[in-house]
Amino acid sequence: MKYQPADNRYDKMEYRRCGNSGIKLPAISLGLWHNFGHVDVMEHFRKTLQLAFDSGITHFDLANNYGPPPGSAEENFGKLLKADFAGYRDEMIISTKAGYHMWEGPYGEWGSKKYLVASLDQSLKRMGLDYVDIFYSHLPDPDTPLEETMGALDLMVRQGKALYVGISNYQADEAQRAIDILKDLGTPCLIHQPKYSMFERWVEGGLLDVLEKDGVGCIPFSPLAQGLLTNKYLNGIPEDSRAHKASGFLQENQVTPEAVDKAKKLNELARQRGQSLAQMALAWLLKDPRVTSVLVGASSPTQLADSLKCLDNIKFSGEEINQIETILK
16 A cells, blocks of 8 residues: 555644754654665665654655665665655655765765765765755865865755755864855855764854854754663663674773663653653753754664654753753763
């Protein structure tokens, strides 16, 4: 039976304006980082994407290297877009990025115009799209002039291959320079995608202030600290976990007694709020009006549905904020 989106799909989702732009993003966006590659089951992410769209998630975030293997997340997303969502492209914000290693030789990574232009062309072919809504510089390149990297983003907009551009993993000073260059070129920076969670708060040391001052949106990734801010590690390291598998992401040595102790105390506070630890961690990010949307990953529809429940309670009392700060200190 052909998929038919829910008629009430926009009723419960909160949409937030992205900086000073005309774009609004859902409070929860779906990232296709590590659960949508060829090593995964197509039917799982078909159902996950359908639930996302039925729940009012309009923003789907990819990158050229997402998979595994690299590129396969875009390929699979493109297949599902054509099969299930062909008539709904205009209801979606689709983003992709380039910066990390994708092919051999000197032009297969970082921030040169050569690499960024080629990469976006490849991404569009993999997804079967004429354009993406947002194209990101995935990380700053220490050896390429920032003017060249930002000039490539500007070029992609002028060629009609991207509607908006953004940056990811840029520190506050780097972000400020990138934003200024793009503004001078006439293609404003729409959004910044930093790593941000209760356990990783570097963005509070200046980046959020820069984004607020210049009217740039913010969409945190890794909001659950790769699982540390869930109930998965409260009682040891499960055999099926990322940390146990040493998958190149969360490592066993990151699951420290100190981190687990903090997670247990946060979990108790979440329980008092009627939430899971993961739901409270997502809500904690959304309490800040400078945060436009939060990127969540999902290995199943059940996991996504659980994350979406964070929207039932995103307000924190002063006492709760103080308790959280005391735990995290």
